[in-house]
Amino acid sequence: QIFNELFKTIIGPYAEHAGYCRPETAQGMFVNFKRLYDFARGRLPFGAAQVGRCLRxxxxxxxxxxxxREFTIMEFEFFFNPKNSECVKLREVEGEKIRLLTEGLIRRRVxxxxxxTVNEALDKGYIKAEWNAYFMARAKQFLNELGVPDENQYFxxxxxxxxxxxxxxxxxxVVKLSRWGYVEVSGHAWRTDYDLRMHMAYSGEDLRVYLPYAKPKRVKRKRLKLNKVELGKAFKDKASLILRLLELTPAEEVAEALTSEGVYRLRGNGETYEIKPSHVSVxxxxxxxxxxxxxPSVVEPSxxxxxxxYVTLEYAYSEKEERVVLKLPKDLAPIEAAVFPLMTKDGLPERAREIHQNLLSQGFNVEYDEGGSIGRRYARMDEAGTPYTITIDYQTIEDGTVTLRDRDTWKQVRVKTEKLPQILRSLLKGEMGFERAGVLL
Amino acid sequence: QIFNELFKTIIGPYAEHAGYCRPETAQGMFVNFKRLYDFARGRLPFGAAQVGRCLRxxxxxxxxxxxxREFTIMEFEFFFNPKNSECVKLREVEGEKIRLLTEGLIRRRVxxxxxxTVNEALDKGYIKAEWNAYFMARAKQFLNELGVPDENQYFxxxxxxxxxxxxxxxxxxVVKLSRWGYVEVSGHAWRTDYDLRMHMAYSGEDLRVYLPYAKPKRVKRKRLKLNKVELGKAFKDKASLILRLLELTPAEEVAEALTSEGVYRLRGNGETYEIKPSHVSVxxxxxxxxxxxxxPSVVEPSxxxxxxxYVTLEYAYSEKEERVVLKLPKDLAPIEAAVFPLMTKDGLPERAREIHQNLLSQGFNVEYDEGGSIGRRYARMDEAGTPYTITIDYQTIEDGTVTLRDRDTWKQVRVKTEKLPQILRSLLKGEMGFERAGVLL
Incomplete structure (x- = not known):
């Protein structure tokens, strides 16, 4: 019995209308290619990205x-002209170092x-498409930002x-995890024009894009003449599909194969069809x-x-003095800061709520907490991965300054209340070192 | 033949493991109630919200x-103490006017x-739960913000x-749509404790929350004694479910029904079971x-x-001089601003790209466009709903000012380049009228 990895269901009231849950988001972007190309105002290269649930x-x-069984894929389909496949953004990453376990190394059991560097990877032929190399370098940097150092990831x-x-x-x-060794987190496939070609062949819709020359060319070209009668006899109900596939195939490619091997092997939808001299002439x-x-040719970072x-959480997890400190990247922390009154009396809560409200209105994700000792409140926020905590105390009432505490170092600085939004913004963006934020305590 | 509105599929390789796609997000929050209550640090009231795909x-x-068949629900489950059901946020909306088509009006064919006002709706008993009234007022304001005036929506x-x-x-x-009349956009159900009660009865897991009194009370209370033998005889395989349901039922309620009617009608999972004096004693x-x-009792804004x-797009759609202007709420516009060089020469594109880059780095969603005439570029952005466009011209090179144009009025002001981020932020937040942004042209 064959096991199908797709989830099947029935759509509408009739049992013959089977539907399948998508196992990847990719095809939606290929099916809508013409529309996406239109959005990109008819220019190559361009990319589309989609985030969505998939089921296998x-x-x-x-x-x-x-x-x-139910997971979320973030997928790019990046379309470029295969005859002008230069990556215009390559110089942004050309010196970036990436680690590769190439087919050659694997075969030699290394x-x-x-x-x-990205440039070396291209020069030595380790990576075939420039755009693939570009996105791989970006993917490496992305995982760096999520907390994974170079030595714990490779391609x-x-x-x-x-x-x-x-x-x-x-x-x-792949990224190294403490429990499961190296685990794949992204894939970088050079899908060529395979998907568009197949959708075109099966739908009959012309998905090619028209690229005008700078000036008209007089060209000699080979053209395939298809012998429909012979193709029909040879391929029966597949004949019309094969006709469409052949119309999309460069005549030179077919001519050369027929001359040198006497047969052209046409690929389509995972099958190979043998095209013989009786089927076509050139x-x-x-x-x-x-x-x-x-x-267009396509690279797909997925x-x-x-x-x-999970990777982000594992790399953020740390323990300090027998407590958990979740060192999340600052721009991913769901709570950016928390405001505490030192005591729940003498006007401190009122002042703290005022500061809390002000930060909220400035667009920060900020919590207010007056429950339990100050140490316990720090611990709570360390565990939740909150990068900064702000404590309002008696000195705040006197001189308008508050204590700002850093999750990762537990260092504290004293800053003026009115400068808090600006300082927080700089700290969260990583534009300012913590010790420069105020007077160190 | 009964038609099931749920999509059915098989999970794993064995046909007996049927699974169903969820038709709403609600139950996930009830099943996880204990965990959510824990996150809320064991305090009522609190709410959980979820956004997700549902399939029917x-x-x-x-x-x-x-x-x-596939749609997205945004759902709150808001939990409060039924014995202290006062809405602490009611004063924020008590004077807000809402339009109600009550059961009474419908019965009188009005x-x-x-x-x-919200207060009147509660005083007159039109809305039974204060928290439901609160969220209905917020829902009305929300639709106002999406562009729907009071007179085109009601409950x-x-x-x-x-x-x-x-x-x-x-x-x-419900909201009035030009093509389909009044269409439901949200539902406001007072689910009481029904869901938690049922999950508790079927799972055997105690989902009640413990609320300590200020000081201990000596209380007389009625208690049900269940006659398990008789219940078993009467209800067979349903008996254990009924036992658990009865344990959750106030004894007073059962006692009163048995005294006055000789039978207590126990509700559970859409069925009613007749409990007789032989089954229980008090x-x-x-x-x-x-x-x-x-x-806890629950109200559910969904x-x-x-x-x-769709509502937002319909209410934003407008035509002006035979072109489309999409007057999206400014904070929903996917493109917040666009930067155009007036001409593609004399250093204007370079200056425009610089301003574009600067706005990007300040966190704005901003596009750069140099394709076609300036009028055509304005039209493109009007149609995409971009609230503001910025044009760089020869004067920019001279005095550093740019033209800022308003999508809705087509008015233009001249502003200093260095003030752009601050002005844009104020305009997008609605804190500043457009004509106050600079020198009107």
């Missing part, structure tokens, strides 16, 4: 949030990845036998061309959100 | 985004809702026959109580996100 009927989900190339049928090259970004003609229609959340 | 197998989805009370079995009172908020005892265990998006 895993036989045995395990490892907590690592292998789930287990330690090689560290190279592992998928072997041809492991690679999905649509991909010309795939690297998986003609040559000279025409004036004003531009050309091409199918991130597993649940896993990245 | 509608036989005929229709009216575009109004009736979908079609025009009555307009009352319609559900008749007992229309009401779900869990609700003691429900109002639907004892009286005097004890010292330090506090009590209660089940919003249909897709419908509200």
């Amino acid at each position: 009927n895993e036989i045995s989900p395990r490892q907590g949030p690592i292998r789930l 287990e330690e990845p090689v560290e190279v 592992r190339e998928k072997l041809p036998s492991e690679r999905a049928h649509y991909s010309a090259q795939t690297y998986d970004q 003609a040559e003609e000279e025409i004036e061309e004003k531009g050309e229609r091409i199918l 991130f597993g959100l649940d896993r990245m959340l | 197998n509608e036989i005929s989805p229709r009216q575009g985004p109004i009736r979908l 079609e025009e809702p009555v307009e009352v 319609r009370e559900k008749l007992p026959s229309e009401r779900a079995h869990y609700s003691a009172q429900t109002y639907d908020q 004892a009286e005892e005097e004890i010292e109580e330090k506090g009590e265990r209660i089940l 919003f249909g996100l897709d419908r509200m998006l």
Whole structure:
């Protein structure tokens, strides 16, 4: 019995209308390619991104949030001209170091990845598409920002036998976890024009984009003449699909294969069809061309959100004096700051609530807490990952200053109340070191 | 044949493990009540909110985004002490006017809702729970902010026959749409303690919260003695469920019904069970109580996100000089501002890109556009709902000022470049009228 990894259901009242929950978000962007291209005002390169729930009927989900049946994917589809595949943003990352476990290394049973700059990775042919290299460098930086240092992450190339049928090259970004070793957090597939080509073949909708030349060209070109009768006999109900696929295939490619091997192997939807000289002939003609229609090539950086959340929590988790301190990246902390009155009397709570309200109105995610001792309140916020706590005490009433405390170092500075919003904003953006925020206590 | 509105699927490899896609988000919050109560540090009242996809197998989805099979619900479950049900935030909205089509009006075939203040609605008994009234007032204000004036929205009370079995009172908020008349955008159900009571009865998990008295009380109280043998005979495999339900039922309620009617009608999961004097007896005892265990009561404001998006778009849509101007609420506009160089020469694009970059780094969602005439670029942004456009021209090079244009009035002011971030922030927050932003042109 074949086990289907897709969840199946019935849509509407009739049993024959089966529907399947999507296992990835990608195809929505390919199906809507024409619309997206329109939004991008008809220019290459451009990208679309989507975040969404996906469902796969895993036989045995395990490892907590690592292998789930319901999970969240954040996916880019980035479209570029395959005849002008230069990445215009490459210089932003060309010196960035990335660690690669290439197909070559894996075949030689090397287990330690090689560290190279993005430029070296391209020069040595480790990464085939510039745009893929660009997004891999960004993915590395992204994981750095989530708390994962370079030495605990690398990219592992998928072997041809492991690679999905649509991909010309795939690297998986893996991150070291204390419990489960190296776990994949993102995939970087160069899907070429495979998806658009297949949607085009099956739907009959022309998904190519028209790129005008600077000036018209007179060109000699080969053209395929399709022998529909022979193709029909050979491929029966698949014939019309094969006709459409052949119309999308460069005539030169077919001509060369027929000359050298006597057969052209046409790929489509995971199958291969043998095209023989009796099925097609190749003609040559000279025409004036004003531009050309091409199918964009696609790189797909695809991130597993649940896993990245887990990674972030694991790398943020720390213990200090037998308590938990969750050292979340400051811009990810759900609570940015907390305001405490030192005591619940003598007007301190009123003053603290005023400061709390003011920070709220300035757009900060800030909590007010007057429950329990001040130490206990600090501990509560350390555990929740709140980067900064603000304490209002008797000195506040006298001179308008408050104590600002740093989650990671437990250091405290004294700052003026009216400067709090500006200081907090700078600290949360990482523009200012904590000790420069005020008078160190 | 019975048609099930739930989508069914099989989880894992075995056909007997059926699963159903959730038709609402509510139950997740009830099932996790103990944890949520813990997060709220064991205090009532508190609320939990959830946004999520829900699926209902509608036989005929229709009216575009109004009736979908896959839609998004934003739902609160707000828990309060039924013995102290005062809404502490009521004074924030007590004078707010809301329009109600009450059960009484509907029965008298009145079609025009009555307009009352929140306080009047409570005093006259139109709305039974204060917390429900509070959230209804907030829902009205919310729709105001999305562009719907008071006269195009009201709350319609559900008749007992229309009401779900869990609700003691429900109002639907309806909004007038040009194509489909009045359409429900939110529901305000007072679910009482029904959900927690049922989860408690079926799971055997005590979901009550303990509320200590200020000082211990000596109380006489009635207590039910359950005749398990008789209950077992009468209710067979339902007996253990009924035992748990009876343990949660106030003894006074049962005693009174048995005395006056000779039978107590126990409700559970949509069924009614007749409890007779042979099944239970009522004892009286005097004890010292330090506090009590209660089940919180719940009001549930529940919003249909897709419908509200549609409502927002319809109310924002306008035409001016045969072009579309999308007057989105400023804080919802996906593009907050756009920067244009007047011409693509003489250093204007460079200056414009600099200003664009600066606004981006200050956290604004801002676009750069140099394609086509300036009029065409204004039109593009009007149609996309961008509240403000910034044009860089030759005067910018001379004196550092730029033109700021308002989407809704097409008025323009001249402002200093360095003041742009501050002015934009004030305008987007609605803190400043446009004509006060600079020198009117």
